[in-house]
Amino acid sequence: MSIPLSWYLILAAALFSIGLFGVLSRKNAIAILLGVELMLNAVNINLVAFWRYLDPAKMAGQVFAIIVFAVAAAEVAVGLALIISVYRRRKTVVADEIDLMKW
Amino acid sequence: MTFLNDPINFIAGWMRGLLTGWGLADGLTTVIIYFIGITVLIVFAMVLDILLVWVERKVVARFQDRLGPNRIGPFGLIQPFADIIKLIIKEDITPSGADKILYNLGPVLAIASVIILWAILPLSSKIFGVDLNVAVLYLVAAGALGTLSIIMGGWASNNKYALLGAFRMVANMISYEIPMVLMLIIPTILADTMSVQGITQAQSGIWFAILSPLALIIFLISAIAELGRSPFDLNEAESEIVAGFHIEYTGMKFGLFYAGELLHAFTFGGFIAVLFFGGYGGFFGLEKIGFFSWLNNPFVQAVVFLTKAMFGYWVIMWIKYSMPRIRIDHMLAFNWKFLTPLALVVLVNTAVLSKILVGLPNWGYVLGMFFSNIVIGLITVEILRAYGRKQREAESKLSPRSA
Amino acid sequence: MTADQIIFLLCTLLILGSALMVVTTRKLIHAALWLVSALFGVAILYAVLQAGFLAVVQVVVYIGAIAILFIFAVMLTRKEMLDKGAQTRSNWWIPALLGLLILTGLVSLIIGQPAFGRTASEIPSGVDTLRNLGIALVSPDSFVLPFEVASVLLLAALVGAVYIASGNKE
Numbered sequence: 001m002s003i004p005l006s007w008y009l010i011l012a013a014a015l016f017s018i019g020l021f022g023v024l025s026r027k028n029a030i031a032i033l034l035g036v037e038l039m040l041n042a043v044n045i046n047l048v049a050f051w052r053y054l055d056p057a058k059m060a061g062q063v064f065a066i067i068v069f070a071v072a073a074a075e076v077a078v079g080l081a082l083i084i085s086v087y088r089r090r091k092t093v094v095a096d097e098i099d100l101m102k103w
Numbered sequence: 104m105t106f107l108n109d110p111i112n113f114i115a116g117w118m119r120g121l122l123t124g125w126g127l128a129d130g131l132t133t134v135i136i137y138f139i140g141i142t143v144l145i146v147f148a149m150v151l152d153i154l155l156v157w158v159e160r161k162v163v164a165r166f167q168d169r170l171g172p173n174r175i176g177p178f179g180l181i182q183p184f185a186d187i188i189k190l191i192i193k194e195d196i197t198p199s200g201a202d203k204i205l206y207n208l209g210p211v212l213a214i215a216s217v218i219i220l221w222a223i224l225p226l227s228s229k230i231f232g233v234d235l236n237v238a239v240l241y242l243v244a245a246g247a248l249g250t251l252s253i254i255m256g257g258w259a260s261n262n263k264y265a266l267l268g269a270f271r272m273v274a275n276m277i278s279y280e281i282p283m284v285l286m287l288i289i290p291t292i293l294a295d296t297m298s299v300q301g302i303t304q305a306q307s308g309i310w311f312a313i314l315s316p317l318a319l320i321i322f323l324i325s326a327i328a329e330l331g332r333s334p335f336d337l338n339e340a341e342s343e344i345v346a347g348f349h350i351e352y353t354g355m356k357f358g359l360f361y362a363g364e365l366l367h368a369f370t371f372g373g374f375i376a377v378l379f380f381g382g383y384g385g386f387f388g389l390e391k392i393g394f395f396s397w398l399n400n401p402f403v404q405a406v407v408f409l410t411k412a413m414f415g416y417w418v419i420m421w422i423k424y425s426m427p428r429i430r431i432d433h434m435l436a437f438n439w440k441f442l443t444p445l446a447l448v449v450l451v452n453t454a455v456l457s458k459i460l461v462g463l464p465n466w467g468y469v470l471g472m473f474f475s476n477i478v479i480g481l482i483t484v485e486i487l488r489a490y491g492r493k494q495r496e497a498e499s500k501l502s503p504r505s506a
Numbered sequence: 507m508t509a510d511q512i513i514f515l516l517c518t519l520l521i522l523g524s525a526l527m528v529v530t531t532r533k534l535i536h537a538a539l540w541l542v543s544a545l546f547g548v549a550i551l552y553a554v555l556q557a558g559f560l561a562v563v564q565v566v567v568y569i570g571a572i573a574i575l576f577i578f579a580v581m582l583t584r585k586e587m588l589d590k591g592a593q594t595r596s597n598w599w600i601p602a603l604l605g606l607l608i609l610t611g612l613v614s615l616i617i618g619q620p621a622f623g624r625t626a627s628e629i630p631s632g633v634d635t636l637r638n639l640g641i642a643l644v645s646p647d648s649f650v651l652p653f654e655v656a657s658v659l660l661l662a663a664l665v666g667a668v669y670i671a672s673g674n675k676e
Contacts, residue, residue, distance in 0.1 A: 002508045006622040008551075011518050013612035015525055015544075017605040022529030024601030025594045030579050031534060034541050037572065038525050041548050052555045056629045059642035063649045065560055069567050070656040074663030076572045080579040081671035087583045130509060205539070236636050240562040247570025251542065254577055258535065266581075273574060280570070297636075 008049035016042035029083050029095045033076065040072045109229045110401060144232055148221045148366060155365045156183040166424040193354035200261035209256030210359035216248035217367045224373050225299050227383045227404030239287045239297040242374060246329055250276045257348035268347025271431060272331055272338035278438045279328035282446040286322040289315050289453050290378045303382035312379040314472040317449045317480055319379045321442060326371045327419060334426040335434060372415025376408060383408040445483060452479060513554060521547035538576040542569050556629060559636050
């Protein structure tokens with residue numbers, strides 16, 4: 001293992017920034033969720049890299065990565081269900097147009 | 104270490120000596136040897152695939168009281184090669200509205216998702232790709248890639264029948280993945296490991312098919328659904344959606360889907376053999392007796408494994424050619440209302456019993472496991488019978504004449 | 507350059523290239539498929555980090571479930587959008603600037619810390635990380651509570667998603 005830890009951290013930082021750009025710049029609500037997925041993965045890379053480089057005998061990093069998986073799955077399931085439900089009522093998935101609390 | 108006892112390492116060692124003798128660096132030699140190993144494994148799988156075409160056509164012919172291919176070569180053995188030549192020289196069409204890259208990527212991914220399974224398939228104790236400690240999950244991961252390939256092909260074809268077929272297939276695969284994963288946990292619990300080598304060795308005394316016959320049946324059903332073969336072949340359902348997700352594919356691209364399906368079925372036969380029938384071993388302790396020690400030879404083990412895998416494949420074919428296709432709502436209801444709850448019950452039963460019975464002698468453990476499964480099976484059948492009776496009575500009330 | 511580093515750089519190329527395509531490509535189906543390729547790169551990274559279990563779970567959960575859900579959602583909602591018109595906001599340069607700012611900030615922070623230049627030590631032989639992970643997830647003195655909470659969260663999400671998407675409430 002001749003890769004410095006900082007390489008992983010820089011990769012994760014870059015992935016996080018790209019995801020953030022996607023979240024802020026996209027119009028389509030589904031595309032925004034895609035960006036969120038990228039950001040969650042960036043966090044996961046960090047967690048696993050720290051687990052491997054600091055103390056592989058303690059499993060905290062991997063356990064948290066697994067919990068991030070669960071949260072990501074829950075987030076996508078509910079998020080996409082909301083988007084599809086909104087699409088049924090308003091015929092749009094553009095995040096800007098969904099700006100009323102009640103229709 | 105001789106060729107007969109450890110063929111892979113023998114050849115690898117010989118090649119390493121040869122290549123380093125030519126003055127190649129150590130790392131490069133390793134890469135080259137791995138590359139050759141992977142190529143040989145893929146070629147073996149693909150050649151087997153060609154044979155499977157012949158086997159499939161011959162077996163279906165017998166099921167349907169026909170002769171099957173018998174003109175070209177002895178027993179029609181050359182027929183699949185003629186088929187391949189036909190597929191290759193056919194016109195290769197890409198529909199004008201298709202998404203070109205995805206359209207061409209679909210079949211490649213379809214066969215790749217099957218071939219990567221061969222990396223973990225243990226042909227014998229010495230002949231295998233890699234002994235992953237998460238092999239059981241790897242099987243599920245490869246299935247995920249197969250789903251992706253079908254949705255790619257179905258969407259990129261820009262055809263409504265293809266898209267419908269892809270939708271059906273994905274609904275099918277995602278639903279039946281749940282009982283399949285639950286049933287994959289049972290060998291994991293019983294063997295205390297997820298590695299296929301470990302699972303095989305744990306069955307040297309007794310097959311898991313005997314410890315948990317219900318798990319075998321549920322796994323077989325969900326595996327058939329995962330393969331998209333009849334009675335779960337809603338993805339291609341010729342009479343409803345023409346040919347499903349591969350309707351637009353011609354020539355060798357269609358051939359890749361077809362070959363992928365056959366090899367997938369055979370591979371699942373292999374996994375059923377590994378997970379429930381002891382894989383290359385499982386001779387009930389016979390191989391420990393001196394006279395039968397030849398059973399430990401890797402080549403004998405490979406033959407045993409391929410025979411068991413072929414038997415699994417034959418069972419899958421048997422079901423395919425004997426059962427009519429089921430309707431999509433029935434298929435989903437069958438999974439969510441019947442198979443998944445049953446799988447959960449079986450899983451909890453196995454997990455609890457394997458802890459309770461651990462103190463008992465060996466035969467008590469086996470009998471306890473076996474009869475708990477039988478009891479669950481009987482209760483299930485009773486519940487189904489009561490449910491069926493209630494439905495029949497409700498129907499006869501609605502239309503008194505038919506009763 | 508060692509083999510490790512070459513694999514890492516190829517992975518980086520795959521992940522970042524795919525991620526850029528995810529946030530810039532116009533067809534949403536393609537964006538979802540580029541997400542698959544980015545997530546696959548991350549799975550390879552986990553394998554490089556000797557977290558084989560996470561690598562496989564990444565493929566099962568992200569590619570097998572999440573990406574397929576995305577593709578389904580895009581197909582179900584694409585009638586109106588049909589990938590026409592601008593997919594990004596007109597003032598997309600503000601997020602781009604923000605992303606670049608955060609990136610430079612984080613990178614300067616990471617490079618400034620000499621502790622992050624360390625390389626990993628070998629995992630001591632005899633340590634079965636998969637077994638350790640399994641025990642850590644269910645043993646009361648480590649992570650059983652977060653694990654159970656996560657499972658409750660998943661159940662709640664399942665019920666919620668079914669309720670919201672079923673949509674025949676009126």
